[in-house]
Amino acid sequence: MKVDGTHYRTIWLNDDGWSVGIIDQTRLPHVFTTVDLKTLDDAARAIRDMWVRGAPLIGATAAYGIALALRDDASDTALATATDVLLATRPTAINLRWALEEMEKVLSPLDPTERVAAAYKRAAEICDEDVEINAAIGRAGLALIEAIAAKKPEGEAVNVLTHCNAGWLATVDWGTATAPIYMAHNAGIPVHVWVDETRPRNQGASLTAWELGHHGVPHTVIVDNAGGHLMQHGKVDLVITGTDRTTATGDVCNKIGTYLKALAAADNGIPFYVGLPSPTIDFRVEDGVSEIPIEERAMEEVSRLTGRTDAGEIATITILPDGSPAANPAFDVTPARLVAGLITERGIVDANREAIARAFPERVEIS
């Protein structure tokens, strides 16, 4: 998407033909800065410390991390080690495993002398495929927004609530939850977005609001606990979120707090949709609550806040009493029964095993 007139993807191959550029998302919204990844460790740290985040972007970064690793050593052992290092960075987003398996499929059969070029090629393909997938999700979700707009008074905005950041910053471009929003906005359909701030890392307040602002999409940042109230008062027409892993049966793992939004949506008869690129489907998992590993992140993400002072400096403060412990589960699971539909690159799919298998038959065989 564009930032001040310049088109960016979230990850790119630099002109040197081997180092990889990313946006350091930990500095947004106050500082827009890019970083070059030059080693496997750079890529692993970028994922682990959330310089890049979002399931599809984590997968793309891992793919390039393999390419960076093989530049030094393209042996079977080096490939296996690099795969293990990257797999260990974050446990929940399935795109990480998916991307590493994609790289393994291409690279293992090759002679080591052919692996570096093939690794960069497959990593670039994964990025291009992600952009295409998300554009298709955008087109499929646009139809949902158009249908709601058609029932509203002329000019009245469709109010979409979203949680965390499933925007272009979470993918290579377009986003998943935001792709339909951008396409509706670009098509001139009045749309307004309620942006959950999404504690503790505030991906909504810091990233989604930043993205929407740069694209001129009307939006309002809200505290995470306001969504149910807005739904009760008829201010939300549609909820669209992203996902980090969706099971073969349609259970949706996403940023902590998503489940509560789904419950409030169900209680108020508001459709709850999920932007779901097919690499985010885990066909090896049936029950999301019992089988998906939920990342526990550092308590400091709860106890400390980083922002810009009135003097314009970036500062971090502690907001908890000394000695008060904090828990920080980073994701939760929304049962398929609360999901109105999965917005995939192959259209809207019901959140159940049969519909998912029908939509992606080629994926089911390999699970």
Ligand SMILES: CSC[C@H]1O[C@H](OP(=O)(O)O)[C@H](O)[C@@H]1O
């Ligand atoms: C399109 S995937 C976006 C997904 O990833 C986010 O998690 P994190 O920022 O911790 O990587 C969040 O769950 C988003 O919905």
